[in-house]
Amino acid sequence: GAVVSQHPSWVICKSGTSVKIECRSLDFQATTMFWYRQFPKQSLMLMATSNEGSKATYEQGVEKDKFLINHASLTLSTLTVTSAHPEDSSFYICSALSGAPDTQYFGPGTRLTVL
Amino acid sequence: AQSVAQPEDQVNVAEGNPLTVKCTYSVSGNPYLFWYVQYPNRGLQFLLKYITGDNLVKGSYGFEAEFNKSQTSFHLKKPSALVSDSALYFCAVQARAGKSTFGDGTTLTVKP
Numbered sequence: 478g479a480v481v482s483q484h485p486s487w488v489i490c491k492s493g494t495s496v497k498i499e500c501r502s503l504d505f506q507a508t509t510m511f512w513y514r515q516f517p518k519q520s521l522m523l524m525a526t527s528n529e530g531s532k533a534t535y536e537q538g539v540e541k542d543k544f545l546i547n548h549a550s551l552t553l554s555t556l557t558v559t560s561a562h563p564e565d566s567s568f569y570i571c572s573a574l575s576g577a578p579d580t581q582y583f584g585p586g587t588r589l590t591v592l
Numbered sequence: 593a594q595s596v597a598q599p600e601d602q603v604n605v606a607e608g609n610p611l612t613v614k615c616t617y618s619v620s621g622n623p624y625l626f627w628y629v630q631y632p633n634r635g636l637q638f639l640l641k642y643i644t645g646d647n648l649v650k651g652s653y654g655f656e657a658e659f660n661k662s663q664t665s666f667h668l669k670k671p672s673a674l675v676s677d678s679a680l681y682f683c684a685v686q687a688r689a690g691k692s693t694f695g696d697g698t699t700l701t702v703k704p
Contacts, residue, residue: 481635483635509690511690511691511692518697519696519697520682520694520695520696520697521636521682521694523691523692526690526691568633570635570636572635572636574690579686579690580626580638580641581626581638581686581690581692582638583628583635583636583637583638584635585634585635586633586634586635588633
């Protein structure tokens with residue numbers, strides 16, 4: 478089946494630093510990937526849609542200058558949290574579209590803790 | 593706009609009993625409906641999907657879901673629950689472009 482990986486699985490950083498999270502589709506090519514944020518015991522909140530070769534589309538209320546997304550290839554999308562603050566601490570999950578009709582396959586998530 | 597409702601935050605069943613996790617949706621046009629399961633500190637795992645065809649969809653780990661257009665529902669079911677089925681379950685409706693809207697999730701607890 479389609480496998481999506483995320484790296485790192487968890488990260489702890491100091492306030493003001495930037496953190497990059499990678500999302501890779503391991504056995505398929507994905508022109509579209511999604512980035513979600515999930516708070517404890519809550520649903521997934523879509524942050525942005527990442528399209529290979531073009532700018533990401535951000536959801537309303539998501540700061541594009543704070544959450545930089547780069548879809549460099551058909552198998553890799555990155556999310557960079559710039560100048561991270563404690564309120565950015567969360568579980569970040571990516572997904573990649575595969576198949577026709579498209580099915581989302583999710584990465585295992587990245588736990589970000591900003592001190 | 594599309595939306596999904598999971599009316600139960602928590603479902604408790606005894607091992608061996610049938611389980612149902614409820615989901616209703618609202619979408620214009622024909623829906624693409626999905627069920628996912630999430631274990632603690634993990635991403636979502638795909639269980640099953642309805643695109644078209646037979647209203648009863650069979651998925652992974654013995655789960656199935658029934659699409660009911662008149663009731664705009666897509667309830668997840670399993671004939672005999674296992675303790676290992678205990679997890680957080682999400683129903684989602686997906687637009688043709690792949691963008692999904694998720695329900696708030698239902699925590700399923702299966703007791704021995």
